[in-house]
Structures are given as C-alpha cells and as structure tokens.
Amino acid sequence: MELVWIALSAALAIGIPAIATAWAQSRIGPAAAASLAEKPELSTTVIIMIAIPETMVILGFVVAVIIMLRGGGAAAIG
Amino acid sequence: MILPMAKLRILGPRARLPATIEALQDTGLLHFAPPAEQSPVRTAPLSPRQARRQRQLGRVLQDVDVALESIGCSAQKGAGIDGSVPSLARHARLALRVRREAQGLTERLARLEEERALIERYRPFFAAFRALEAARGTMPDLIAYHVVLRREQAGALPSLRSALGQILGDTFELYTQALASGEVAALLLVPRSASERIDRLLAETRVQEIPVPHGYGSTLADAIPRMLGRSEQLPGDLAGARAGLEQLSRAQGAALAGTRATIHDQLARYDTLAQAGVTEHAFVIEGWAPQAAEPRLREVLATRLGADVVVEHLGREQWRAEDAPVVLSNPKIFRPFEMLTRVVPLPRYGTMDPTPFVAVFFPMFFGLILGDVGYGLMLATGALAVHYRSKPGTTKRAVARIAGACALFSIAFGIGFGEFFGDLGRRWFGLRPLLFDRGEEVISFLMLALAIGVVHMLLGLVLGAISSARTAHPRAAIGRGLSALMVVVVLIAILAALKALPRAFLTPAVVVVLVTFPIIVILEGIVAPIELFSNFGHILSYARIMALGTSSVMLAIVANQMVGAMGSVVVGALFALLFHLVNFGLSLFTPTIHALRLHYVEFFGTFYSPGGVRYHPLGHWTPKSETTA
Numbered sequence: 001m002e003l004v005w006i007a008l009s010a011a012l013a014i015g016i017p018a019i020a021t022a023w024a025q026s027r028i029g030p031a032a033a034a035s036l037a038e039k040p041e042l043s044t045t046v047i048i049m050i051a052i053p054e055t056m057v058i059l060g061f062v063v064a065v066i067i068m069l070r071g072g073g074a075a076a077i078g
Numbered sequence: 079m080i081l082p083m084a085k086l087r088i089l090g091p092r093a094r095l096p097a098t099i100e101a102l103q104d105t106g107l108l109h110f111a112p113p114a115e116q117s118p119v120r121t122a123p124l125s126p127r128q129a130r131r132q133r134q135l136g137r138v139l140q141d142v143d144v145a146l147e148s149i150g151c152s153a154q155k156g157a158g159i160d161g162s163v164p165s166l167a168r169h170a171r172l173a174l175r176v177r178r179e180a181q182g183l184t185e186r187l188a189r190l191e192e193e194r195a196l197i198e199r200y201r202p203f204f205a206a207f208r209a210l211e212a213a214r215g216t217m218p219d220l221i222a223y224h225v226v227l228r229r230e231q232a233g234a235l236p237s238l239r240s241a242l243g244q245i246l247g248d249t250f251e252l253y254t255q256a257l258a259s260g261e262v263a264a265l266l267l268v269p270r271s272a273s274e275r276i277d278r279l280l281a282e283t284r285v286q287e288i289p290v291p292h293g294y295g296s297t298l299a300d301a302i303p304r305m306l307g308r309s310e311q312l313p314g315d316l317a318g319a320r321a322g323l324e325q326l327s328r329a330q331g332a333a334l335a336g337t338r339a340t341i342h343d344q345l346a347r348y349d350t351l352a353q354a355g356v357t358e359h360a361f362v363i364e365g366w367a368p369q370a371a372e373p374r375l376r377e378v379l380a381t382r383l384g385a386d387v388v389v390e391h392l393g394r395e396q397w398r399a400e401d402a403p404v405v406l407s408n409p410k411i412f413r414p415f416e417m418l419t420r421v422v423p424l425p426r427y428g429t430m431d432p433t434p435f436v437a438v439f440f441p442m443f444f445g446l447i448l449g450d451v452g453y454g455l456m457l458a459t460g461a462l463a464v465h466y467r468s469k470p471g472t473t474k475r476a477v478a479r480i481a482g483a484c485a486l487f488s489i490a491f492g493i494g495f496g497e498f499f500g501d502l503g504r505r506w507f508g509l510r511p512l513l514f515d516r517g518e519e520v521i522s523f524l525m526l527a528l529a530i531g532v533v534h535m536l537l538g539l540v541l542g543a544i545s546s547a548r549t550a551h552p553r554a555a556i557g558r559g560l561s562a563l564m565v566v567v568v569l570i571a572i573l574a575a576l577k578a579l580p581r582a583f584l585t586p587a588v589v590v591v592l593v594t595f596p597i598i599v600i601l602e603g604i605v606a607p608i609e610l611f612s613n614f615g616h617i618l619s620y621a622r623i624m625a626l627g628t629s630s631v632m633l634a635i636v637a638n639q640m641v642g643a644m645g646s647v648v649v650g651a652l653f654a655l656l657f658h659l660v661n662f663g664l665s666l667f668t669p670t671i672h673a674l675r676l677h678y679v680e681f682f683g684t685f686y687s688p689g690g691v692r693y694h695p696l697g698h699w700t701p702k703s704e705t706t707a
Contacts, residue, residue, distance in 0.1 A: 044421045058622040062625055065520050065524075066521075069521065
C-alpha cells in the first residue's frame, strides 16, 4: 500500500508541474509565433522564452525522483 | 573583452573640415559623436548647394541600385570611381541606360518564359489534334471545334455523340484521342450553319473548347504549327536575352558597383559634415576610436593635413557619463561564442563582455547533459563535416566550432559517466564510470548540478561587483560582493544544519548572515532581499542539468533494451538504432536551449548590463557594411 502512495506522490509531483508548464507554453506559443511573424530575428529569444516554463516540470521531476529514492520506491519497483 | 576606447577631439580651421572628414573616412576608425547640447559649438546645416547635391546623389543612388539589381550585381564590390561632378554625371547616365536596357531584357525574358509555359501547357494536345486534323481530310464547309473532356467527363462521350446525332443527324464527324493525363481530346467537325446550336450544346454539357492563344491565328488548326515553330525558336531567343543580361552585367557591373560605393561614401561624408561642430572659423569633431588605433589615426591626419588640424585625447573623467561605442574583441578560441552573446543586446561600455565565460560554461553544460562518448563522437563528426564545408568567418564556421567544443565536453563527461550510447559501452567493452553512474546515482548528479549552479552564480555576482566598480557605482559593487558572500554563507549554514558540514560552522554563518543582511538592504534598497532569494531560485534552476542528463541516459538505455525486447534481434537492432537517432536529435536541441537559458536568464541576470552602442566608424562603404550597419 505504501508503494502506491509513493508512486502516486511522485506522479503528482511531476504531473501537476507538467500541466502548468504546458499551460504556460500554450500561452507563450501564440505570442511567440506572432512576434516571429513580425521579427524573425527574435527566433533565439523566442525559443528561450518557450523554454522558461520548463523549469517547473524539471523541478517537478527532481522532486519526483527524490520521493521515489527517499521513499524506497525505486528499490521496491526495481 | 570590450576593447578600451579613446575619446578624441579633432580641431582645425573650418576650411579644412571636408578634407579632415575625407581623411577620417579613409582611416575607417572614428565613431562620430555629435556635440553635446551644452557645448559652445553648434552644428552647421548643409549649405543649399550641398543639400541639393545630397538630394541628387540620393536619386542617382536609387538608379544605380535598381540597375545593379536588374543585372544581378547587387552584392558586387566595386573600386570607388572618380567622385568629381562630371564623372558622377557620366555614371548617372550610364546607370539610367543600363537600367533601361536591363529592364527591357528582363521584360523580354519574362514574355518569352510566359510564351514557353503557354506552349508547354498546349503540348499534350498538339500530337492528339495533329493526328485528328490529318484524319479530318479536306471538308471545306465544315467548321472545327477543338474540345477537351476532363477525366471525369470522359464517360460522357457516348451521350455527347448521341446528342450531336439528334441535332445534326449524320452531318458531323467526331474524332477522339485519349491523353496521357486521362483527359480526352476531341475534334468535332460540324456544318457551319449549325455552329450556334453546337455552341449551346457544348455550354449545356459543360464541355470546354480549347481557347486559341492570342497571336497564333484564329483556329487551333492554324495555331498548332505556329506554336510548334515558336517552341523551336524559343530556346534560342531565351538564350539571347540571358546572354544580353550577362554581357551587360560583365561590361557595366564593376563600374556601377564602384559608382554606388563612391556615392555612399559621399553621402556618409555629408551626414558627418552635418554632425560636426563649427564656429565661424574653426571646426571641432568628437568621436571614439579603439585606444590601440589612436596613433595610426593621429599619423594619418598629421601626414595629410599637417599641423593645421590638432587631435586631442579626452581623459576618461571627461566622458564617464557618456556611452562609448562597444567593440568586442576576444581570442580566436572564444570568438565563435560571440555569436551566442550577440543574441542579447550589446553590453554597455565599461561593463563585462560575457563571451569568455560563455565559451567555457556553455559547452560544459552541454557536455554534462549529453555526457555520452558515442553521441559526442557523432556530434564531433558532424561538426568536422560542417567545419570543412564552411568558409572562415561565417556563421556556419562558428556553429561548427561551438559544436566541436560541445562534442569534446560530451566525450569527456561521457568518459566520466562511463557512457557509450547509454550502457552499451559497459556491455560491450566494460566501460566503467570514473565519476558516477548517472542512471543510478541521481542524487550525486543533482548535487553536482547544484554545485555548478553555485559556482556559476557566484562568478556572476563577482563579475557584477567588478562591473559596478568599473562603472563608478561603488555602492552597487559592495552590494553585489556582499550578495555573493551571503550566498556562500547561507549555503554553509544550510549544509551545517543538514550535518553535511561540521555543526561548528552553523553559528558563525548565521551571525554573518544577520550582520550582512541589513548592510545589503542599506546599500541596494529593499529590492536586495528579493534579489538574494531569487539567486537561490536561480541556483535551484541548475537542477535541470541533472534532470535532462538523466532523461538522456534513460532514453539511451531504453533504446539498447529494445534489441532483446523485440523478439527478432534484427528488428530490435533497427528499432534501437532509430531510437538512438531520435535521442541524438533531442540531445542536440535540448541541451542547447537549456544551456543558453541558464546563461541568458540565470548567469547574465547577475551582472550583465545591456544597452551598449555598436561601434560604427565612418569608413568606406561595402555591400556588407549595409547589412551589418
């Protein structure tokens, strides 16, 4: 049973930030496309802007890994 | 680094101003600065004669540009021509003549191409209708309809024939031939008196009569042989028109390119003339040149203008508040990385050029994320291929060099992590990690990523302190320095609290934090604590190195496991290869984006001061200078 909670916590730790990242990128994407249509030279800046919300899912991933390792979930699953 | 600049003031008799500007243009070293508002000198507007000449030159330049464009010589460099009025007038007439001739030839080429395209559209019908026309024989009272039935109408042919029979009995002939496109060409011969009824029938059945192109006769029967004749002549006509354009380009391209360069130079001198400060009898020009180039500039002016014109070096204290133009100059090994720093606006003069730091940390971050000998070798091969196919000084060459550096770091970290296409190296030739196994020791990798983040952020804060000290902002310099100290001390306190460091460190670290914090707030204001906390957020952001690195190695391991999981070894190996290729593609894109982001957002945020003015000295015009200006 404990394993289920560990797995669920890890899934939520990465799943919720992933949704947040997706939502943020969905807002940045159209704005980036509009900017690029007017100023194609902004392409690198735009790519960086799109990458900024990925911090959330990356930190979520880190937390998920820590939950798995500290909770002993990895050994149990492995 | 940012080249040190010298601010120069050039003074002389007003009559020598044009000659001085010409000499300065030949050196190509001085970036002009208009006189300050509080300066006792004023700028003199161009005289009516000069203004008129400037307008004339602008118009001639338009003609020359259009002429060069129409003969395909826009990018051609040309040696400057004699800039006297008669010479320029002669070249202006030449530009007009070339422009007209080139436009005539271009229009002729367009017409011929159009005609060729038209004949090509009709070509499938030619063979069909020629055969049908031959079958028609000589029936003088009949008129011919050349029609084409589209693919979906081909089945309607029997009903068309029966409708024609109802209207005309047996007084018509219908010859048909299938075309390669699936359409059917049909030649319908009917008595002249029935033409109105046939027109109606064709309109009702939506059968399309092939229009006879203009200028080839009234019927398709007349037009076909003429069009065939023209199709044989057209290649020769087209070659003639192209040869005419090439000949014009060879004969006049260099002269017109030279004219363009000379006009641009003259216009630039007029612009500069309007920026120079003047009194009734003297002129004064101020501007910046790289410090190392100052002796050469002085020498040229002394040689060409003698003792009449004086160059004065202005001390840094006289222009500290002004923004000197910025020239980035880095060692050859770092120069390709200027491409990455140019994405953000230029740094202000007196601050730091981040290029050398980007040149070290960008490939390092890339290598840490990719960290695989196999992928690194693939990247190195690609980089070498691009390197040998590119010319020095081009963007392609810079990309190849950056990719080469990234490949070297990837291979080095790959050896450290014991990775060769994931765990393939371990399975095939017992490759063992020298640092740690990224797939297993996630926490070690996380600690390494965060430690690198701490080093990178501290370096940024120290650079910020140096930059503030250089630009005479001592409070900000001390504030940045203390922020760096706070980051270190807080980390020591956290590590001591977590027992990673001896507990004895905890109390002194807390005391230092409590003492330093109010000092930072006094020095940098209430924003300082927020910045301090954001620094810790930025350090945590370096965890992405571990997250992306781990996902990269996991994908590689999954690819290798496909060989055994697919049943057939061959199919498994193919899938594994495909998966490795996908992972390699991702591994090029992801580390680049995230390594750039760590620089632009986290690292630059601590010290980078954008808003530098691009160094744009008065010099001779080239086609390249227009695009880079």
